[in-house]
Amino acid sequence: MTRLIVLIYVCLSFAPIARADDRLVRLFAPAELVESGFLKHLLPRFSLKTQVRVLIVSKGQAHDIAFGAEGVAVFVGPDTAWHMQVLAPQHPGVQRFTKWLLSDVGQRTITSYAPDSVQMFDLPREPDTDSPELEFVGDVATGRDLSRQLCGRCHVVSETERMNDIGSTPSFFVLRTLANWADRFQTFYVLNPHPSFTQVQDVTAPFAHTRPPPIVPLEMTLDQLEAILAYVARLEPADLGAPLQHQ
CATH class of the missing domain: 1.10.760 (Cytochrome Bc1 Complex; Chain D, domain 2)
Incomplete structure (x- = not known):
């Protein structure tokens, strides 16, 4: 009976830790992006929607996602194309964040950051070049x-x-x-x-x-x-x- 009680206690002790890890995403972003105030606008809105907290970490610290020059292009501004690199693709919180960021709600959140009524960030767009238009032969x-x-x-x-x-x-x-x-x-x-x-x-x-x-x-x-x-x-x-x- 005593062993059963101990086992139940141990299981209950570790279960909340696993759930807490699923709801914490560690994000690295360069100083210029952090100082722009954009992440203070973006991240709380994601957390409010999903109950997943995003912690901004310093360079050299372990992280699950990074904003920078590598990965998938996710937003532009000011004068920089920002990409998202996913380092922990199986993390439930990371999956929720990436899906949210590319959703209609996430995209509107990106473009709605406008301190002093000036839009600071936009979405990646196809460049206006003379490159041939993509063609697919399917019906x-x-x-x-x-x-x-x-x-x-x-x-x-x-x-x-x-x-x-x-x-x-x-x-x-x-x-x-x-x-x-x-x-x-x-x-x-x-x-x-x-x-x-x-x-x-x-x-x-x-x-x-x-x-x-x-x-x-x-x-x-x-x-x-x-x-x-x-x-x-x-x-x-x-x-x-x-x-x-x-x-």
Whole structure:
């Protein structure tokens, strides 16, 4: 009986620690970004929505996410393109933060930081160059239907379904504003959380018997992915606010 009581005490003692770790994300950001005041605007709004706390750490300290010159481009300003490097992709809090930052709500939070009524940060946009426009050979109508069938349970994929998304999941229209949108769609099956439930024929390895997918699997072929890309390429990128302004 005594051993049972001790075992229960030990389990209860360690359980809150694990949950606390899941709700704490350590973020490194260069001094100029911290001093801009932007993170004091951004991070509390994420924490209020998710109950996940983000702790800013100093250079050299262990961290789960870093803002800097490497990784995925997430915002621009002032005069700097900021990227996000994810060092702990399996951390539940990190996954929530990255999904939130790329969601409609997160994107609006980025562009709404305007001290003295001057917008300081904007979203990455495709450069205005003469580079050839990306073309995909898939059938657009088929891509639209596949997007609704395979992706519509989490993402808004068409104008008629604007209110049917998961709040923390970016719409196809928001994703189209990103300079690397095509890369993201072409390799989506390796970007969290997709690997845990996605199978692309002749590309991804089968799920391990000991780790089945947490939801109904998403299964597709490369030809179907090409059709989805052709459809997404025709979408008008979301209007996420006024262009970046400088004083």
